[in-house]
Amino acid sequence: MLSIRLVVDPAGVDTLVLPVRPVEGAAQPVDATAALVPTCLDLPAELVAEAGALLPYLEKPGVAGTVNRSIRPLLTPSRLLLAGVGTGDEAGWRSAGAGIARAAVRESSITIAIPVDVDPEAVRGLAEGLWLASYRFRMAASDTGPAAPPALAEVLLAVADPERYRAALDTARVVAESTRFARDLTNTPSSLKTPAWFADQVIAAAAGHAGLTVDVREPDRLAAEGFGGILAVGGGSAQGPRLVELSWRPAGARTHVVLVGKGITFDTGGVSIKPRDGMKLMRKDMGGAAAVIAATIGAAALGLPVRVTALAPLAENMPSGSAYRPGDVVRHYGGLTSESTNTDAEGRLVLADALAYAVERLEPDLLVDLATLTGANSVALGKRTAALYSDTDELADAVLSAADAAGERAWRMPLPVDYAEYLGSDIADLYSAPTQGAGSVVAALYLREFAGDLRDRWLHLDMSAPSWSEGNDGELVKGATGWGVRTLLRWLATQPG
Template sequence: MLAIRLVVDPTGIDALALPVRPVEGAVVGEPSAEVVSTALAVSADLLSEAAALLPEVDHTGASGVSHRSIRPLGSPSRLLLIGVGAGEEADWRAAGAAIARTGVRESSITLAMSADASPAAVRGVAEGLWLASYRFRMPDQPAAAEDDAPTLGEVLLAVADPERYEAALATAQATAEATRFARDLTNMPSSVKSPQWFAEQVAAAAAGHDGLTVRVREPEQLAAEGFGGILAVGGGSARGPRLVELTWQPADAQTHVVLVGKGITFDTGGISIKPRDAMKLMRKDMGGAAAVIAATIGAAALRLPVRVTALAPLAENMLSGSAFRPGDVVRHYGGLTSETTNSDAEGRLVLADAMAYAVEQLAPDLLIDLATLTGANAVALGKRTGALYSDSDELADAMLASIREAGESAWRMPLPTDYVEYLGSELADFYSTPTQGAGSVLAALYLREFAGKLRDRWLHIDMSAPSWAEADSAELTKGATGWGVRTLLRWLATSPTAG
């Protein structure tokens, strides 16, 4: 991972990045951007050169706008002008991402932070740098393939008082590492990524942190304990399902939060088989499980004072003679039953088991689930925004605030009571997939039934669309985004209470 260090007076600078902001009240015909006053002493000649260059390259100073200038006879020999907009954390995050891409061929870049930079600015720029410089590598990929790709090796953040920013940088690193772990899990091809493989990765990652414990239930244990939804979805695959339970339990915790994430390691749709184009990216259908596992590991790395249990119900939804059928009745953990009207709506079946188990056996204060659940999420909100559901205004508002601070996006959706009747089945307690439309809303209403006595302290995020990026954009790289990890860590850091 890219090295980032805080320094006061760097020497031998070959590549210097200067922050640029819009000129307040600029008028037509006058410069619209200016170099920000920095903690690093920059020569008057270089500042004059930068000021003259800004209008020539139409630099606006908007966050993430960048320009790289070559100075063959100068020192430094490369100058990067990086827009930081209004100087908020999100602006610096975009600036960090721009540096990671504009300076990809540099071995080292010194970024002169603004003289009045807050710790949040350092956190933002560091997260942007680490996340935008992420590249997925297969475990068996030859080293030469990685060596041939240009990569930025080091960024020095020039500040007046490094100690002031150390905690912010450490938080950014733990957050970025957790997000990158979630991206690695989600990007991994499903030929490798069986439920067993996923469980092994969690155990290996947890071993590096004090205070984390892992329990993995295999098919026999799932059957003995009554996890009928997980077993039904995983029954068509030769690679059996698992339930991973990862716990962070600090001694000073006052609140217990359970995070549940959908973990379908590949989704063919089962007997309700998907068309080819809809199946190609179904390795991402465990993005929710990756997010909650990574966030829990991040909570341990940050020593957050809240007890967190992550539940990852893992299954491969395959088509075979032992696959569950549309019309089957599944008995979930705790006894509630579902008539499975569509085997391509399998994620809610495994989530239902895990949520019912959490309520009955773990008795948390708050229950949160994340899932790449429905295509309706993208239809309603587009490719970058998740759908958030909760009966608790307090919980929803707190999570939405964390989503905004993290630089992610979600929109609160309704849970209309008059739609609950659509869940009714003549054969079971519920239809798993009602046919009246409003796919994301009805999926949320179905899941709420398994929150039981915690329904007023439950929150669901359908994050199918923003879990994957079709192209590099700001701190996102093409492929898995690790959506939700940054949000959950922000939210957990507030020491959430049951209200």
């Protein structure tokens, strides 16, 4: 991962990045309404004058994430990058970090001059943007082409007081590492990413952090303990399902949060098979499990004082002679039954088991699930926004606030009481996937049934659309986004110990 260091007096700077902000109320055309931000570096007057003279000729120089380059042959520094930071808040600096990472992709080392009065949160945003936008997932034999790893290996942040920003940079590093881990898990092809493989990755990652424990339930144990939903969905595959339970239990913790993530390592749709185009990206159908696992590891790395348990129900949904069928009745952990109406609505079946287990056995104070659950999520909210469901205003507002601070969008959706009637089955407790419409809403209502007595402390995030990016967009790169890790870590950091 890119090295980012705090320095006071950088020497031998070849590539210098200077921050630029819009000028409020300026009369000039929009592209010229920007000014350099004074930094901690004592820059030569001629360099400051040169940069200032360039601004009126640049495209949107103060807009957050916009980076303009100036080449200075035979001068030092020989390359100058003018990076827009918007209003200078954390979000603006995060966008700037992403823009700088892309603009400096061919540099080996750059120095970013930081304003004297900038808040530590801004440095956190800058570092997160740099680390996340420089992420690459590669399995190719060659490192050439548009997806090749960037040459940029080192970023020096020139600050007046390194200790003021040390904690913010350390936090950004953990958040970025956790998000990148979730991206790695999600990007890995399903030919490798079996439920057993995923469980092994969790065990290996947890081994690096004191205080984390892992319990993996394999098929025989799942059957003995009554996890009928996980077994049904995984029954058509030669790769047996798993339930991974990852626990962070700091001494003295008074609050216990359980995070549940959908972990379908590949989804063909089962007997209700998807068309080819619908399967191409189904390696991402375990993005929720990746997010809750990575966030729990991040909580341990940050030493958060809250107890966190992540549950990742893992299965591969395949068609075969042993696959479950439309019309089958599945008995979940705890006894509730579901009539399967569509084997391509499999994620909610594995989540139902994990939610019921969490309520009965783990007794959490708060219960949150993340899932790449429905295509209806993107129809309603587009590609960058998750759908949030909860009956509790306080919990919903806290997670929405964390998502906003983290730069991950979410929008609260309704849970209409009358829609719950759609779940009624003639032969089971519930239909798994009613056909009346409102797909994302009804899926959330279904999951709420398994929250039992904790439904007033339960929250569901349908993050199917924002779990994947079709191209570079801010701190996102093409492929898995790791959506939810940053939001969960922000939210967990607000919980009392």
